Structures are given as C-alpha cells and as structure tokens.
Amino acid sequence: MTDSLKYIPDPTSNTPIVSSSDCVGEGLFIVFEGGDGAGKSTQVARLEQALTEEGYDVISTREPGGTDIGEKLRGLVLEHGQGIIDARTEALIYAASRSAHAEQKIRPALAAGKIVLCDRYIDSSAAYQGAGRNLGTENITQLSLWATQNLLPDLTVFIDVPLDAGRQRTDSRGAADRLESEPDEFHTLVHQTFGELASSGGENYAIVDGTGSIDEVHGQILRAVQRVLKERVA
Incomplete structure (x- = not known):
C-alpha cells in the first residue's frame, strides 16, 4: 500500500511539483496532519504564537x-443535514476548497515571505x-496536486x-461532524494511512508523539520547525 501513497507527478502535466521554497519570496509552508482528536488546531495556535514572538510573519489557516x-464548502461537506453526499462528490468538494485555498491564500502569503501554518492539506484527502472512502490514495492525491x-x-x-x-x-467535544461520526x-x-504517508515521506515529515502534554507536543514540533528554518538560511 505504501507505494500508492507517494506523490507521483502526472506525466501529461507541464506544471512541476514544487514546495513553497520554489515560490517567489522566502515563505515557508507547514502543514499539520493527523486523525480526529490529534490536537492539530491547538498546536497550530501554539506554533503561530511561538514563531510570531521570534519575529516571523505567520498566518494560520485550515482545510x-x-x-x-472554502468556508462555505466546509459547512457543506462537514455539517449534518446536507442530504446525501456520495464519496466522489465529497472528494471534489475538498479539492475545490483546496484549489481556492492554494490560489487565493497560500501562494500569495508565501510570495510575501510569510510562514503559512495549515491545519490539514493533501494528506487528509x-x-x-x-x-x-475507498477511492484510492493515488487517485485522490493526483486530484489534489x-x-x-x-x-x-x-x-x-x-x-x-x-x-x-x-x-x-x-x-468529549460534543456533537461530531459528518466525518467524525x-x-x-x-x-x-x-489513521493507518496517515502513518504510512508520514513513514514514507522522508525528511519532509516530522512524526510527533501526540500523547504527551500540550507543552511536550509543542516542544517536539518547535524543534522540527526550527531545524527547517535553519536549513533555509544555511
């Protein structure tokens, strides 16, 4: 299964796969992934505060x-009572939100030299x-790319x-959304797929033990981010 989780470029595409370091400016794009209840939102906020205090220009966002x-599409795909949303329709809604997000918010922020912290991205789909939803990890990854x-x-x-x-x-948070349910x-x-993606992702991934306290988890994340920041200025 692991082989199907790698990012495979579309041979018919003229657009190369890029990281944010290839964009105009000196921005940095950091994504948080994990299953429901992993604490991503809390850790995004903690990292934004820490990096801002160090003098970086940081924005946080979500998918x-x-x-x-994107926020309208979020309500459509996550709230109950929207009628039947089949698997392919769900995947396309996420892709549409991600397309607008990358074009309208992430790329402009990176071009302006900002650090972008994003709660979920391609790996979540x-x-x-x-x-x-059994649509195929490679199929969905290619759609997002x-x-x-x-x-x-x-x-x-x-x-x-x-x-x-x-x-x-x-x-413990109360009412669950469509996917949490x-x-x-x-x-x-x-959960298995997230682990496989992270394990096969190499140095572009940081696997963090989320079972500790909020401070302990934040410390692991901050060390991983500082490593990337040092590499960027080396």
Whole structure:
C-alpha cells in the first residue's frame, strides 16, 4: 500500500511539483496532519504564537476552508443535514476548497515571505477520501496536486495519537461532524494511512508523539520547525 501513497507527478502535466521554497519570496509552508482528536488546531495556535514572538510573519489557516468559498464548502461537506453526499462528490468538494485555498491564500502569503501554518492539506484527502472512502490514495492525491498546481508543503507535521485516544478526545467535544461520526473501521483506515504517508515521506515529515502534554507536543514540533528554518538560511 505504501507505494500508492507517494506523490507521483502526472506525466501529461507541464506544471512541476514544487514546495513553497520554489515560490517567489522566502515563505515557508507547514502543514499539520493527523486523525480526529490529534490536537492539530491547538498546536497550530501554539506554533503561530511561538514563531510570531521570534519575529516571523505567520498566518494560520485550515482545510477545508481558509477562503470565503472554502468556508462555505466546509459547512457543506462537514455539517449534518446536507442530504446525501456520495464519496466522489465529497472528494471534489475538498479539492475545490483546496484549489481556492492554494490560489487565493497560500501562494500569495508565501510570495510575501510569510510562514503559512495549515491545519490539514493533501494528506487528509488521501487518508479520508482515498482510504476511508475507498477511492484510492493515488487517485485522490493526483486530484489534489492538479487542484493546487502541484504545491506541496516544506514540512508536514504528523501528530500521531492512538485511535482510541483520538476518538475519546473527539467524543468529549460534543456533537461530531459528518466525518467524525463515521464508524471505527473508517477511522482505522484513516489513521493507518496517515502513518504510512508520514513513514514514507522522508525528511519532509516530522512524526510527533501526540500523547504527551500540550507543552511536550509543542516542544517536539518547535524543534522540527526550527531545524527547517535553519536549513533555509544555511
């Protein structure tokens, strides 16, 4: 299964796969991934605060969402009561939101030299729609690469939390959204896929143990980000 999770360029495309370092400016694109209840939103906020205090120009954003149209699509795909949303329609909604997000918010911020922190990106679609919805991780990854004109993060932080612990955290928050409400079998596939993506991603991934305290998890993430920042100025 691991081979199908690699980013494979479309041989018919004239647009190369790029990281944010290839964009105009000196921006840095950092993505947070993990299953429901991994603590991504909390850690995005902590990292934004820490980097801002160090003098960096930082913005945080999320998927689906991040733009006006993206937030509308977020409500459509995550809220209950929207009627039947089949797997392919769901995948296309996520891709549409991601396309607007990359074009309207992420690329301009990177070109302006900002650090962009994003809660979920392409790996989430590979895990949730590719594996969870059985649409194929490679198919969904290729869709996202097309939608974003092949924009990949400089660093993906995978916060690894055991499935049971993540589900307990999600349940404690109250009402679950459409995807959080899926059965354990679905979330098992999602969690497994995130792990495989991170394990095969090499130095562009940081696998973080998410079972510690908020401060402990933040410390792991900050060290990984500082490593990337030092490499960029070396």
